[in-house]
Amino acid sequence: MEDTLNLVEQKSNFIQEKVITYALEYGPKLLLAIVFLIVGMILIGLLIKGIKKAFKKADVDPSLQTFLVSLCGWSLKALLLISVASMLGIKTASFVAILGAAGLAVGLALQGSLANFAGGVLILLFKPFKVGDFINGQGISGTVREIHVFHTTLITSDGKKAVIPNGDLSNGIIENFTSEPIRRCEFAFGIGYGSDLKKAKEEIQKIIDEDARALRDPASLVAVSGHGASSVDLKVQVWCKTEDYWPIMNSYPEKVKLAFDAAGIEIPFPQMDVLVKAGSKIISGS
DSSP states (O other): HHHHHHHHHHHHHHHOOOOOOOOHHHHHHHHHHHHHHHHHHHHHHHHHHHHHHHHHTTOOOHHHHHHHHHHHHHHHHHHHHHHHHHHTTTHHHHHHHHHHHHHHHHHTTEEEEHHHHHHHHHHHHOSSSSSTOOOETTTTTEEEEEEOSSEEEEEEETTTTEEEEEHHHHSSEESSSSSSSSEEEEEEEEOOTTSOOHHHEEEEEEEEEHTTTTTTSSSOOEEEEEEESSSSEEEEEEEEGGGGHHHHHHHHHHHHHHHHHHHHHOOOOOOEEEETTTTTTEEEEO
């Protein structure tokens, strides 16, 4: 019985010594790691608040704000936990290698989606267009209805819905037709060589001058652009507010035709002359 008690006492002393040894060896490290973790979490919280304020000041899209803030928060917390584990003597090299390999595998598997995500981030950050703009991208023209992280939705002029991946959209040429406050309308009209050129230019300029939608600055232009096979070609440029672009484009051809008819100005059209000689028919002309 006495031997058993001595054995128990020896084991108890051994355990106490081990506890004291581990406490002296790892206690300061554990205490330092806890302090480091608490301070790190506080600093991450402050940094996240600063990032939120910066995004709001930069007028970043709200959906993108939430995603990026969350991504930054989780990334910083992961780095903090790895640092704390390293302070406690835990080997993190293999852990980091595994994470890196997993990240590479996921990246290769989702490279198309990641490209679209990166394109969406660029579009939402730099704003080459916004919802409601009329754009041309990847050969498709339409009004922007929605901008998502992975794709952008357009409504074409004939009412079709087009979904364009943001990766392709951000890497190509984007034409934004409504981003600027004014636009230039361009027309080409032809008159016959026998018509009064000055009178034709005056009639066109009169239409422009009577149109309140046509801006005076920049000034409009009515000029001869070339001599065609059967017509003198006139180039007409009119500046207007962006919202007046299509109404002017759709109305001027009719206005010019009616003004030319009233002024007796001929608008040439293809003609064919038929010559009859000795009972046979010879066709010539243009």
